[in-house]
Amino acid sequence: MSKGFVAAECESGEAGAEGMRLDREGQAEAFDAIGDRYDEAFPYKKGQLAAAEWLIRSLAGGSRVLDLGCGTGLPTARQLVDAGFEVVGVDLSRRMVELAREYVPGAAFRRLDIADLGPEGPHDLGRFDAVAAFFSLLMLPRGEIPVVLRMVHDLLVPGGLFALSMVEADVDYFTIPFLGNAIRVSGYLRDDLREVVEQAGFAVVEESSYTYAPEISDVPPEEQIFLNCVRRG
Numbered sequence: 001m002s003k004g005f006v007a008a009e010c011e012s013g014e015a016g017a018e019g020m021r022l023d024r025e026g027q028a029e030a031f032d033a034i035g036d037r038y039d040e041a042f043p044y045k046k047g048q049l050a051a052a053e054w055l056i057r058s059l060a061g062g063s064r065v066l067d068l069g070c071g072t073g074l075p076t077a078r079q080l081v082d083a084g085f086e087v088v089g090v091d092l093s094r095r096m097v098e099l100a101r102e103y104v105p106g107a108a109f110r111r112l113d114i115a116d117l118g119p120e121g122p123h124d125l126g127r128f129d130a131v132a133a134f135f136s137l138l139m140l141p142r143g144e145i146p147v148v149l150r151m152v153h154d155l156l157v158p159g160g161l162f163a164l165s166m167v168e169a170d171v172d173y174f175t176i177p178f179l180g181n182a183i184r185v186s187g188y189l190r191d192d193l194r195e196v197v198e199q200a201g202f203a204v205v206e207e208s209s210y211t212y213a214p215e216i217s218d219v220p221p222e223e224q225i226f227l228n229c230v231r232r233g
Contacts, residue, residue, distance in 0.1 A: 069136020
């Protein structure tokens with residue numbers, strides 16, 4: 001799963017907290033329109049498959065896993081369900097949740113904003129043995145990403161696992177063209193991403209990267225970073 005934006009022409013936007021939330025609803029509408037074209041545009045997901053395999057090898061059978069920004073449920077939710085885990089997927093796009101429920105009936109999917117999932121919050125989903133967030137946090141402004149990482153930390157049981165991927169780019173909530181729509185994306189350079197993840201209370205135990213060229217004309221090649229992490233504390 002990729003949002004492909006490294007060399008795209010970007011445009012900065014300013015918004016307050018409420019404005020950013022409204023803008024994120026607009027991003028969800030863009031993904032509603034994209035629908036199942038997303039998986040057609042990004043068919044090769046070697047890094048994502050490998051990161052989910054790390055979770056599968058590392059977790060006990062029947063573990064509870066959150067797929068944060070699940071998209072269509074492919075491949076991650078299906079991969080985890082097939083491994084015998086209890087999977088909960090969340091996404092803000094109504095259409096993506098509909099497709100995920102169709103493609104992966106063995107998981108539970110909810111249409112929710114990832115910023116609202118904290119323990120004791122309005123949509124407390126309980127605790128998880130692992131969280132996967134593949135290219136979902138890049139849909140947030142940088143100012144929100146450390147907050148969401150702390151939320152993920154609090155959603156995990158002690159020693160819980162966190163598999164994260166981002167695209168390497170020094171951008172903060174910039175507008176790019178994407179499959180005929182406009183979305184806003186954020187990114188970090190590699191060392192900066194490790195720093196923000198570690199400051200949120202995680203130990204990075206494995207790191208990998210992949211150069212990926214999406215099969216669409218409006219998105220350039222990108223460098224995808226995958227971090228396999230363990231919750232500290």
